[in-house]
Amino acid sequence: MAIYQMESLIIQSFYGGYDQNFVYLITDKFSGEQCLIDAAIPFSNIEKFIPDNLSSLLITHSHGDHIAYLDDISHVFTSINIFSFSQQNSTKYSVQAIRDSQIIKLGNTKINVLHTPGHFPDSVCFLINNALFTGDTLFVGRTGRTISQGSDVRKLYQSVYSKLLTLPKDTLIFPGHNYGPKPTITLGENIQISPLLQAINEQDFIARMDQYEVNR
Numbered sequence: 001m002a003i004y005q006m007e008s009l010i011i012q013s014f015y016g017g018y019d020q021n022f023v024y025l026i027t028d029k030f031s032g033e034q035c036l037i038d039a040a041i042p043f044s045n046i047e048k049f050i051p052d053n054l055s056s057l058l059i060t061h062s063h064g065d066h067i068a069y070l071d072d073i074s075h076v077f078t079s080i081n082i083f084s085f086s087q088q089n090s091t092k093y094s095v096q097a098i099r100d101s102q103i104i105k106l107g108n109t110k111i112n113v114l115h116t117p118g119h120f121p122d123s124v125c126f127l128i129n130n131a132l133f134t135g136d137t138l139f140v141g142r143t144g145r146t147i148s149q150g151s152d153v154r155k156l157y158q159s160v161y162s163k164l165l166t167l168p169k170d171t172l173i174f175p176g177h178n179y180g181p182k183p184t185i186t187l188g189e190n191i192q193i194s195p196l197l198q199a200i201n202e203q204d205f206i207a208r209m210d211q212y213e214v215n216r
């Protein structure tokens with residue numbers, strides 16, 4: 001577990017799951033309210049860090065590794081608010097659909113929803129003050145890939161270049177997987193180390209993505 005102290009928030013990151021996943025526990029310092037970003041690791045790994053009640057669970061996208069422990073968490077917190085861009089059907093829990101630009105409250109803290117399709121149609125990022133939780137849209141060192149069914153490289157370009165790279169350069173990136181040389185990075189430094197974030201236009205980005213897949 002790593003801990004990041006922000007002005008009005010505490011961010012704790014947990015590592016594990018199916019593929020070097022990160023789960024984030026956000027605590028609003030003023031109210032003590034807590035929310036979780038993604039259900040990618042077993043609840044038993046994090047429960048001792050949740051003293052009271054978890055008010056909400058935010059899903060970055062519905063790929064299996066990110067929602068693997070939804071049942072697990074909703075079983076413990078039966079009245080938890082689960083937020084996802086896409087409606088997920090289950091008899092065990094209900095999901096509230098979120099949309100682009102929506103604000104979710106966590107105590108005094110505002111969580112901004114950015115719909116960022118491309119890696120997957122229901123991909124969203126969550127911006128909380130200057131912390132950006134990017135799921136599989138943006139990692140340390142590169143963007144997400146567009147190889148799964150429903151991926152769209154042009155949409156990913158629009159999402160990343162118009163919605164994320166336009167944020168302040170000191171925005172801290174908290175990705176959904178630990179794929180880079182370090183777990184978190186500022187947006188400005190990420191652009192410097194990532195060829196996929198240096199494209200001059202959409203066509204250039206698609207060429208860079210193709211090249212990336214060839215070199216993997």
Ligand SMILES: [Fe+2]
Binds near residue numbers: 061119120136
């Ligand atoms: Fe994914």
